[in-house]
Amino acid sequence: QSVVVVGLGYIGLPTAAILATHGLDVTGVDVNSNTVEAVNRGAVPFVEPDLEVHVAGAVQQGRLQATTLTPSADAFIVAVPTPFGDHHEADLSYIRAAAESIAPVLKGGELIVLESTSPPGATRMMSDLILRLRPDLTLEPNRAESIYVAHCPERVLPGRVMIELVTNDRIIGGLNGESSQRAKELYSRFCKGAIHLTDSLTAEMAKLVENSYRDVNIAFANELSMISDDLNIDVWRLIELANHHPRVNILQPGPGVGGHCIAVDPWFIVAAAPERANLIRAARQVNDSKPAYVTKRVMDKAQRFLEPRIAVLGLAFKPDIDDLRESPAREIVNDLALKLPTASIFAVEPHVQKLPPELEALPNVSLRDLHSAVDDADIVVLLVDHTQNKDFARNLLNEKIVIDTKGVWR
Numbered sequence: 001q002s003v004v005v006v007g008l009g010y011i012g013l014p015t016a017a018i019l020a021t022h023g024l025d026v027t028g029v030d031v032n033s034n035t036v037e038a039v040n041r042g043a044v045p046f047v048e049p050d051l052e053v054h055v056a057g058a059v060q061q062g063r064l065q066a067t068t069l070t071p072s073a074d075a076f077i078v079a080v081p082t083p084f085g086d087h088h089e090a091d092l093s094y095i096r097a098a099a100e101s102i103a104p105v106l107k108g109g110e111l112i113v114l115e116s117t118s119p120p121g122a123t124r125m126m127s128d129l130i131l132r133l134r135p136d137l138t139l140e141p142n143r144a145e146s147i148y149v150a151h152c153p154e155r156v157l158p159g160r161v162m163i164e165l166v167t168n169d170r171i172i173g174g175l176n177g178e179s180s181q182r183a184k185e186l187y188s189r190f191c192k193g194a195i196h197l198t199d200s201l202t203a204e205m206a207k208l209v210e211n212s213y214r215d216v217n218i219a220f221a222n223e224l225s226m227i228s229d230d231l232n233i234d235v236w237r238l239i240e241l242a243n244h245h246p247r248v249n250i251l252q253p254g255p256g257v258g259g260h261c262i263a264v265d266p267w268f269i270v271a272a273a274p275e276r277a278n279l280i281r282a283a284r285q286v287n288d289s290k291p292a293y294v295t296k297r298v299m300d301k302a303q304r305f306l307e308p309r310i311a312v313l314g315l316a317f318k319p320d321i322d323d324l325r326e327s328p329a330r331e332i333v334n335d336l337a338l339k340l341p342t343a344s345i346f347a348v349e350p351h352v353q354k355l356p357p358e359l360e361a362l363p364n365v366s367l368r369d370l371h372s373a374v375d376d377a378d379i380v381v382l383l384v385d386h387t388q389n390k391d392f393a394r395n396l397l398n399e400k401i402v403i404d405t406k407g408v409w410r
């Protein structure tokens with residue numbers, strides 16, 4: 001069986017690799033020729049544990065190849081980004097472009113699965129677009145000209161992708177029962193978790209609801225951390241104590257919520273039901289306000305220095321990964337550098353070799369190693385609980401003003 005995976009990013013490439021190592025003939029398609037070239041060499045353009053071994057093995061066995069042009073296949077998996085614009089509306093242009101690249105190569109009989117996290121109705125939209133471009137095809141099952149369309153949202157945690165791809169349960173929502181069945185057969189090739197079948201709209205919402213659930217719970221923790229600061233109590237101890245209750249499980253506060261999923265997906269629900277989604281919207285606002293709150297705390301401490309030297313530990317959106325997308329730490333460093341032009345800011349991020357462009361452009365921000373940055377700093381701000389930060393010898397912080405947004409140095 002041949003499978004085309006459109007989009008070789010954080011989800012598409014691992015999925016392509018796992019399908020290939022389970023015996024399918026996989027072609028990965030990406031608009032970025034550097035990505036295509038890297039994959040064909042068996043290399044991976046980002047950090048994800050165990051992924052490179054899978055990709056290199058699959059390429060070597062001749063089961064995985066990459067290209068910029070969509071070929072024909074028995075099944076297509078669309079794993080392209082669904083970012084949002086200024087008004088928190090989902091941008092479906094990548095899904096449309098994927099559909100437009102798939103439509104011309106269809107012969108009838110193919111399965112098309114949308115994996116990208118999508119607002120309610122996106123799977124139907126993708127299918128409508130394909131059928132508009134190919135009026136000779138139909139969703140009516142079991143004909144020579146039938147196509148099968150389903151949504152199967154990805155649910156893997158960055159950093160654990162190769163494990164969770166295999167072990168997580170999956171939700172599949174077909175546009176009809178036959179589509180769900182065929183998608184289930186494909187995912188059963190590598191997924192050891194249970195596969196739950198539903199309709200496409202429920203599958204789309206399930207994914208959004210999972211991430212909104214987490215967002216709301218993190219917002220609760222972040223609100224508690226700000227209330228605790230006002231009341232002058234230790235939020236970490238507070239949460240630890242409350243969590244001893246058998247039915248309480250509060251998450252951990254931090255500098256804000258980053259990544260391209262939890263900080264985005266709840267807005268798709270808000271956009272679909274703006275009058276109803278009040279709690280979900282409020283949670284987003286609390287989490288989005290946290291970076292500015294942290295910046296303000298650092299600025300209050302920096303006031304006493306003419307030329308404050310500030311070490312900021314962590315730029316990634318969470319521990320032990322190199323992903324800086326939608327990272328609250330990045331936003332905080334940027335704000336600090338702009339608001340404190342006389343400050344020197346030493347950014348410490350062991351997982352990157354280079355600052356992201358907007359920080360690189362700032363004359364008062366430099367990328368430094370942990371020890372030299374802390375040594376030279378008046379103020380140390382911990383933003384990401386990377387292992388290297390957790391292991392840092394605390395006695396070296398004795399003379400410093402410390403702002404620890406993750407509670408690792410309590």
Ligand code: SAJ
Pocket residue numbers: 117154155156157158210211214218251252253254255256257258259260261262317318319
């Ligand atoms: N965070 C906190 N406090 C916590 C937990 C997380 O502040 O107690 C922050 C993290 O630092 C990070 C953000 O939240 O900035 C998101 O991190 P995460 O580890 O909760 O989640 P992601 O974005 O890496 O992955 C999520 C996962 N969803 C759920 O756990 C419900 C993953 O399973 C999804 O596949 C992924 O989103 C996705 O792609 O949608």
